Amino acid sequence: MSEAVVLPVRMGRLSIGVLGVLALALGTLQSVVEPALPLLQRELGVSPAEGALVGNTLLITGAVITPVVGELGDRYGGKRVLVRLMAVVSAGGLLASLAPNLPALLLGQVLQGVMVGALPLSFILVRKHLPIGESQAAMGLVVALFAGGGMVGILIAGPLAEGLSWHWMFALPTITIIAATLAVTRLMPHDPPIRSDGGIDWPGVVLLSGTLLAFMLGLVTVTSTDLPPLAVGALAALAAALAAGWVAVERRAASPMVDPRMLAKPAMWNACVLTFAMTTSSGMVVFLLPQLFAISADGYGFGVGTTDIGLFLMPGVIAGAVSDSVGGIAARRFGPRPVFIAGAIVTAATMIALASLHDAEWQLVLAKALTAFAAGVGTTALLAGTATAVEAGDTGVATGLLIVTRVIGVALGAQISGAILAAGADPVTDQPTESAFVTGFAVAGLVAALSLLVVRFMKKGAWT
Structure with missing residues (x-):
């Protein structure tokens, strides 16, 4: 007698809404550090190089968890793994909100980094409990709210840090995550695990x-x-x-x-090298601009508080969000090579110009928007091109490698920038000198320009 087929319970709109709220809160928690880095450095008494590590620890955890979490969700059930991951994120957020020093804050950021697993686990849930058309719409909603949370985090970091304390930047989103996770536990239907004979690596x-x-x-x-x-x-x-x-x-x-043998394929190798170069340059921009905004206006800086830094960064955040969709469309129309070249040219030219022109806020705002859009378009085009260049069965491995490469590039760029500012600090004031920022902008532009040299020696046929 054949076994009865148990159909999955359909997910209701309230469950989809709860996943959306969770994504919004996670995006907020992830982004509050960027505009507040100068404030955190002052409050904790750390150097720019140590301050860069605050954001990088979250990225490193994300790079490690990304390739594993989808398989865990399939093996043990998306809801079960999601709830446990959110418990880790909540512990990290609470630890960061109570952190008395840098080591405690870094540990909190490490725990928060598992939040990147929320998106693939949410996709597993909606795919199992909704028809294909509705699941695609639900996935789009979750991604959009996660990106929207990033914008919310940029905007609220300043008012919370300056009106209350920087601890509330982490506490408020964490409270929302805890509430949303409890709602997921109660409202989300259970999804059956998939039996697998293979072990996790x-x-x-x-x-x-x-x-x-x-x-x-x-x-x-x-x-x-x-x-x-x-x-x-x-x-x-x-x-x-x-x-x-x-x-x-x-x-x-x-x-x-992550299969390292994938790197032997020309399309994969090209994409990883160029993604690394572009994200290293953009990671330097992400770190340098808030630091320059915050430097005292008595010298060459602007003396801007965390709230205004968030407002100044917002056009760049929006440009980066738009670039993801534009990059995929452009790659299909023109191919990844010309799209990447255009992005690298814009990034290099913008950063080299910024080394000379950085005496007005609008110059920094424009530079942030241009580089965020150009880098986003270029790296997304590489991701889209690589996904279609490899065998269908290798798509997950290839995109996983590129995601890890992105994270390492951004983290390295931020750390290099922190080192440049620390090395160029005035011995009297302990503040970075203007020449240190000029060096940082020039190096970021040089890295982007070097990627063009790499493209020059790559065979065109290796891009597809």
């Missing part, structure tokens, strides 16, 4: 996590302290050893988290 997860953490912690230590050459060499050797171990393990794994 935990050795690969651990080694990649260790590689990224060793690399970023080593970078911030090298750039913020005077380490002897032997210690610097030891840190580099540790990161290299972990990376080599990860490659070796992944090459032998039956179901690798």
Whole structure:
């Protein structure tokens, strides 16, 4: 006698709304740090290089969890994994809201970083409980609200930090996340797990996590302290050893988290190299502009508070959100190569111009919007082009590699910028000098320009 087929319970509008509220709160929590970095550095008494690590720790956790969370959701059920991940995020948000010092805040950011798993898990839920047409609309709503949350976070960070304290930047979104998670637990129908014979690549997860953490912690230590050459060499050797171990393990794994053999494919290699260059440049912009806005107006800066920094950054946030859809459309129409070249030219020209012209707020606002749009269009075009260039069965691995590459590039760019500002600090005031910002903008433009040189020597046929 055949087993009865159990159809999944249909998801109601209230459940979709709860997922949307959760995405909105997560996007808010993720974005509050950017405009508030100068304030956090002052309040915690840390250097720009150490301040850059506040945002980077969340990115590193996100890079590690992204390739794993979808498989966990399929294996154990999307609702079950989502609720547990949100418990970790909530713990991280509460820890950050109570953090008395930098190490506690960094630990809170590490825990918050698992929030990136909310989107793929939400997609699993709506796909299982809604017809295809309705599930696509629900996915679009969740993504739009997550992006909208990013804008909300940029806007509320200043009023909360300046009106109450910076701890409330983390507390308020976290309270909303806790409430939304409780609603998900009560309202969301359960989804049955999918049986799988393959195991999760935990050795690969651990080694990649260790590689990224060793690399970023080593970078911030090298750039913020005077380490002897032997210690610097030891840190580099540790990161290299972990990376080599990860490659070796992944090459032998039956179901690798990220297959490094994908990098041998020309389309994949090109996309990773160029994505890394573009995101490193844009990561420098993301860090440098709030710092320059916050520098005292008595010198060359503007003396802007956190609230106004958020307002000045908003056009760039909107431009970055729009660029994702434009990049995909442009890649289909013109191909990824010319779209990336255009984005790199705009980014390089903007940053080189900003090295000379940075004495008015509108110049910084325009630069942020131009680079956010150009970098977003260029990297999205690479992502879309790569997804169609590889075999259908390799799409998830290829896009996962590019997402990890994006995260590493942004984190590296922010850390390099922090190191440049720390190295160029005035010994009397302990504030970065104008020449340090000029150097940072010039380096960001040079990195983008170097990507054009890389394109020049890449074969056109390797892009598809």
